[in-house]
Amino acid sequence: xxxxxxxxxxxxxxxxxxxxxxxxxxxxxxxxxxxxxxxxxxxxxxxxxxxxxxxxxxxxxxxxxxxxxxxxxxxxxxxxxxxxxxxxxxxxxxxxxxxxxxxxxxxxxxxxxxxx
Amino acid sequence: xxxxxxxxxxxxxxxxxxxxxxxxxxxxxxxxxxxxxxxxxxxxxxxxxxxxxxxxxxxxxxxxxxxxxxxxxxxxxxxxxxxxxxxxxxxxxxxxxxxxxxxxxxxxxxxxxx
Numbered sequence: 001x002x003x004x005x006x007x008x009x010x011x012x013x014x015x016x017x018x019x020x021x022x023x024x025x026x027x028x029x030x031x032x033x034x035x036x037x038x039x040x041x042x043x044x045x046x047x048x049x050x051x052x053x054x055x056x057x058x059x060x061x062x063x064x065x066x067x068x069x070x071x072x073x074x075x076x077x078x079x080x081x082x083x084x085x086x087x088x089x090x091x092x093x094x095x096x097x098x099x100x101x102x103x104x105x106x107x108x109x110x111x112x113x114x115x116x
Numbered sequence: 117x118x119x120x121x122x123x124x125x126x127x128x129x130x131x132x133x134x135x136x137x138x139x140x141x142x143x144x145x146x147x148x149x150x151x152x153x154x155x156x157x158x159x160x161x162x163x164x165x166x167x168x169x170x171x172x173x174x175x176x177x178x179x180x181x182x183x184x185x186x187x188x189x190x191x192x193x194x195x196x197x198x199x200x201x202x203x204x205x206x207x208x209x210x211x212x213x214x215x216x217x218x219x220x221x222x223x224x225x226x227x228x229x230x
Contacts, residue, residue: 041222042205
């Protein structure tokens, strides 16, 4: 049973560029959440997708956008990159409202984004 | 504001010691609480999940407790080993509109010396 997978592992971009990160959820999960983890900090919630729609959003600007596909995989897009966007981006999957009620989240290995 | 705090920020112990990591949260109306382990530069590994109706959960040498009324959770690690060295993160699913996402503490960095 494959867990949550993310690609790429590492990414280096320059300020002003755009980036797309990808996530495949754990088998059987239909909900994907994205988190940003700056160095030395706990992860911060960006947004959550369920049934191909953004269901919840954290305190992140519109430069951060996402998408969920019919197979439940998801993309995170960041436009007009800033130096402060350098972080580890984590994807988590869980069962949505149709599944078990405990909503345990399982995380992928993350994508390390460096903005120069 | 819903917040999660972890104390201490770092902890160094000799191998074999039993230890306790602390987590406090600001709102007792929680959905559940998860403890994670994170190795340097890596993703998060879920250790234990405690539902709001539960008082504790156990997995091997790990035991997590939950006291909603005081807004606290503890992670107890028995007979620590060098392989336990990592950052331990506490995360809370608060109730209401934030039910879909986790609020994390900053973590406790544990070092177990041989």
